[in-house]
Amino acid sequence: MEQNFLITINNLVKNFPIGGGEFTALNGINLTFNTGEFVGFVGPSGSGKTTLLNIIGSLDTPSEGSVNVLGREVGKLNTKKAAILRRQHLGFIFQTYNLLPVYSVYENVEFPLLLLKMNASERKKAVMDALVWVGLTDKIKSRPAQLSGGECQRVAVARAMVKKPKIVLADEPTANLDAANSHNILKMMLKLNEELKTTFIFATHDDKVIKYLKRKISLEDGKVIQDEIIKTNKEK
Amino acid sequence: MLAIKLAYRNLIGAGLRTWLNVFVLSFTYILIIWQYGVIDGWNYQAKFDMQAWEFGNGQYWQRNYDPYDYFSFEESHAAIPELLQKATSEGIVTPILISQGTIYPDGRLQSMILRGISPNQKVIAIPSAELNTKSEEIPVVIGRRMANSCKLKQGDITTIRWRDANGTFDAKEVKVVKIFNCDVPSVDAGQMYISLEKLQEMMQTPGEATMFVVGENSAMKDSISGWKYKSIDFLMKDMTELIKMKKVGGSIFYFILLLLAMLAIFDTQVLSIFRRQKEIGTYIAMGMTRKQVVGLFTVEGAMHAILAVIVGAVYGVPFLLWQMKIGMTMPAGSDDMGIPIAKTIFPVYGAGLVISTILLVLIITTIVSYMPAHKISKMNPTDAIKGKIQ
Structure with missing residues (x-):
């Protein structure tokens, strides 16, 4: 019997034009992901991690093959439908946080809910819940410029999680953080993954992140070279 | 939203x-x-x-009158028709007689326009009532620009010369009884106001006028034989x-x-x-x-x-x-x-x-x-x- 996966990737190829020719960033990727996974694409720079994450996030399209996210073929979505998919089901966390600089912490976290046209009372509750998860209830009026790197990333996590998406895509989320902040953020994400059953997909080459992964997919030159399930201490 | x-x-x-x-x-x-x-x-x-000061609610021009052609002034006066006589007596319109003249302030010479106006009119703002002033000389009213260009003051006496309807030149002393302030140069610059009856007498054109100014509160615009009605829009065109x-x-x-x-x-x-x-x-x-x-x-x-x-x-x-x-x-x-x-x-x-x-x-x-x-x-x-x- 065929299993219904959250994400299915078949023979994915992604080429980018460079000069007169083409650069192949991803070559023949086949992967599936289930609900509640805590998975990371691991590999050196240029291995295709971010490209793969962008395609899953419908920010980019495959050159060949298919990527099915929550029953939608990413390559066949027009820009509007791709935007709706991201708005309803996907959360993004970026290496440089990408917080809206003129918004307060509260407004940054509230933003995805405004796009979902959620009513004001539900919105307020959801934002406050998200800020409780990340421990930033005392900073709701602060602007991103007034926060530390760790706090900014916690706001970014709250913003990604506030709408309780099915999938969160995190691109090098700890690259700009010190060790203590990295561990705090990762523990928080792991907790949210376990409590809300949200699928987290990372693109990283940071050992601190790798230690927390439950599944590690190693990429090299655009190809999957290893896909391993990592047993926790309890499972061992 | x-x-x-x-x-x-x-x-x-x-x-x-x-x-x-x-x-x-x-x-x-x-x-x-x-x-x-x-x-x-x-x-x-x-x-x-x-x-x-000038246009009222329109004007009637004697058919030969052309304000831009001073030579036309000699030919552009006619007897006041009955309808306009009636309107004048009711204060709806006021007649004006226009003629060329020359003024000799301090022995100098300057061309000007003589305008005969009824001293009792209330149709336009010219202080014509001052023309009732008793004086040995002919009482005249001028504007500030005219006074400045001729270097005249109130009370000054000067000589003017004109040509009557028969082509004869004549000259007399006039006395400036009033200098008024007005923002409309065409009312003021090079213009001298004199009693209508006096000018008719000087011009030997009794009972005649060059134009009529219709009062602001009147809508009179009937066509009158020998006279052309000029609407306010026409007069304001420039x-x-x-x-x-x-x-x-x-x-x-x-x-x-x-x-x-x-x-x-x-x-x-x-x-x-x-x-x-x-x-x-x-x-x-x-x-x-x-x-x-x-x-x-x-x-x-x-x-x-x-x-x-x-x-x-x-x-x-x-x-x-x-x-x-x-x-x-x-x-x-x-x-x-x-x-x-x-x-x-x-x-x-x-x-x-x-x-x-x-x-x-x-x-x-x-x-x-x-x-x-x-x-x-x-x-x-x-x-x-x-x-x-x-």
């Missing part, structure tokens, strides 16, 4: 940058409204003065054309102002596209469609114009009202230009002027904001997120 909410947040959040643009735009509004208000005020005052020209000149200033303000908005929006690429990428990643992002940036630009109305109202309304009260004093000599200009022009701000200025600035700001915003639709979201310049 979402675009308005987010645009408002973005603008308020951007702080000084927003307020600088808003101030420039509000300044544009106020300057445009003020400048057009001054022109409209001038127009209003000029028309009011010309009607009060002035209307002049105001129109002035408005065209003003429009260049208006256009430059608007261009500067639009440049500020366009610059802000274009810079935003580059400076806010990361933000735009983030909007797209979070699920905004490209159309929504274009809409957001367009509304942001347009909202500058709306905020400018509010900011402009705060300092502009008191300024415009103050200007309306104290008026704008015209520089010395401006009344020598031959066009009716009051010493102080009081601006007039109509609702149409205010609304059309606001709408024009709003529409142009929106268009100017849309153009760079449209570029966003071509932005690659994956590069935009990283803030890579595209």
